Amino acid sequence: MKTSPLSRAMKTSPLSRALLVLAIASASTQVNAQDSIVQDQSAEITFVNAPNMALNQQQLIQAIILRNGQALLSQTQQQVAAGNINRERSLLQPELFAEARYTDTERQSTTSDRLSNITSAFGTIDEQNTDVEAGVRVPVATGAELVLSWSGNQREGNLVEAASNGDSNTEAVASLNVSIRQPLLQGIGNRIANARIKEAELQHQRAEYDFHDQLLRVSSSALRAYWRMYLSSQFIEIQQSALDNARNIMQETQNQVNAGRQPRTALLEAEARVIESRAALYNEEQRWRDIQSELKTLLNLSHDAYAMLTFTPIDSPETTPYGASQNFDAYAEDVLSQWPGYHSALLARDIQRLQTNRAVEENRNQLDLVAGYRTSALETRIGDAVSESYATTYPTWYVGVEFSMPLGANLKRSGDIGSAEARQRQAEIELRDIEVSVVNELRTRLHQLEVAHNDLQLAARNQQLYGELYAAERSNYTLGRGRLRDLYEREDDRIEAQQRHAESLALYQLALVAIRLAEGSLFERYGVQINKTLSQG
Structure with missing residues (x-):
């Protein structure tokens, strides 16, 4: 990745900005399995305080599961719940x-x-x-x-x-x-003791589902940062190219001014353009550094110990349409049947029913x-x-x-x-709310995918057209038949089209992560086995 100064602030289309706001809730792409990251025998990624560490999405998810603070806290909650089972079982233990x-x-x-x-x-x-x-x-x-x-x-x-x-x-x-x-x-x-034991067992199962849900969410946050890092890297390359181009144009303008084919004010305009491009590049590099810091925080890496560490995304963006199910009702039902948050709500309802029955028994x-x-x-x-x-x-x-x-x-x-009956009604309301939320989320994310993929196709064509227009204008300027202002306008259009295409690529990856989070299929997509990870933990 190049590391010169920056370019001007990016321009985005209204459609792209709307998609970015919507999709900043997720991201994904094709996994290119590479051995560029040093790993020990426990599959824990070893991070080295050095720049340009190649990273793919599968490795990122595995590291997040093993290192993220919120994931580790959620895992310890499972251990607390397992201890509660033994504590309740002790009620029926001889003494x-x-x-x-x-x-x-x-x-x-x-x-x-x-x-x-x-x-x-x-x-x-x-x-x-x-x-x-x-x-x-x-x-x-x-x-x-x-x-x-x-x-x-x-x-x-x-x-x-x-x-x-x-x-x-x-x-x-x-x-x-x-x-x-x-x-x-x-x-x-022993109805009271048996009810307490059953509640503890259900709480332990719920802690497992909550842990799975937490892992999904922190992993999706990491993947969103991954694709924003990719987008920032692309913007830096675009702005670096624009800066190099501005310098070349300034040199060519100097030659044309010396030859009397351009006025001296054209040279001032060319120099101002170089300054604008450098400032824009600085801004993009700062945004890239912010995302690097965000990833370190998600991975629980201290900045003091890993000040030089930077990540380089190596996965290629997916561009093929997402294969959505034609039968939405069956698709939504299948998602609900395996969504960890829904299972957690089911168990919460069952726990409240047990607590209601226990309240009746304890007050006989x-x-x-x-x-x-x-x-x-x-x-x-x-x-x-x-x-x-x-x-x-x-x-x-x-x-x-x-x-x-x-x-x-x-x-x-x-x-x-x-109180127990009121908590039971709360659990039933929450369960119904999750059912509606999951189904609505699926519809929204599927529509987001369709819009993002269509926008990606349009952006690719848009980039091609403005690239050809810029090439034609640059040829005219080289031959002395064009104005510098017209050339800069074409270059602005070309840069904006390149940025829009890079942004559309990233938005489509974000939309893919969003749908896989909504489906609960994020780990299956990247071949991550949660049970195996838990046993390692």
Whole structure:
């Protein structure tokens, strides 16, 4: 790419400006697979702080997926969602528990102690207690919680010694315990826990679709920058050619002034033309540098570390008409069936339905059946008590029900369910909005493609005609039969036609990227496998 000064500000047709505003939402072309970019074994592009790095669209998309900050943030959201699944699944996970406590008590005897025959002689009661319990809590499919545990207590002190007439100062109690709490209304069948797990799984699927959607959007932004970089490069070449031509004309004008075939004012006009062309070239080069900076930002490349890095687009623009489907309804339905944003909205609706059902379940009245059974063994040593705790000589069991409900209107129930139903309606409205948006976007982008391709054909013919007119005028001027002003007017027309053709090429590529973004087919077009990329990430 040439790097001299700049040319004058470009002229664009009203149609081209309208298309540029419309299509600056995307871009695309034919992929020329080349090995000009250094790659490591993980397919990560290695960027070198050097100018003129050849880059095609496929390589750009791969680098964007692996490096773009927004894409990486969206990918970490998948990891957050995966962690939430495990957190919710833990609600149905058996739990091992154990606790132990040692207590050393020394207290004055109370009036009640002194009235007792055993403790009447004690001014101070000295006692040590060791309490231990270990077991498991097991959630069961009915929604009940089953607790199986072993507990023991060892007590020693002067009170125990007095009660045993000095035979021992230690007393040990051990027992096996079984208890169960079975919900009969709220939480029966683990409906709340299962709903939370299902919601987490759907949220994870939605995060995957959101990640795919985010990758599509950042990739399309990169491709738009790619084709604006191409357009800027073409404008620089056009303006560089115009500057070279202006210098040649100035030299030829100098010769004609010296020969007396042109007035001296013609030389002043030729010099002014050189200055205008140089200024226009400077402007185009600055626009090119801005796009280079935009690409570095999208690729998460620090300007300090890659100040010298510049990119050179190597893909050729596509010029063939886009093969649109003749049956638009079937085409739109097929696009919806695979569009990640639509799938994300479907999952959002399903999640809100689950949350509505869960709000109903969580606000039922509380009615639980509770039951338990335990053994008991009393010995002087803890080891003996443990051995005897398996016997059923001294059992204790209980059974009962527990009930609770709000007094008056259940404000929590009405608030939770009302909010959940409102969020469900929001999700359904959003889903319908996306359906309409996708279909309308497809129609708009297809029409944009048709207009852009027609404009491209017209611009190509326009460039050819003005090129021939300029060549004829230049020949007349060389022969001394034309005016310098007429030559400059023809050159202006030729430059504008060249710019319009380059702009039409870029606009058609932008329109192609726009339709592929709308279809969700951007990655398929460039052979990028998202699942493989995710596994690398």
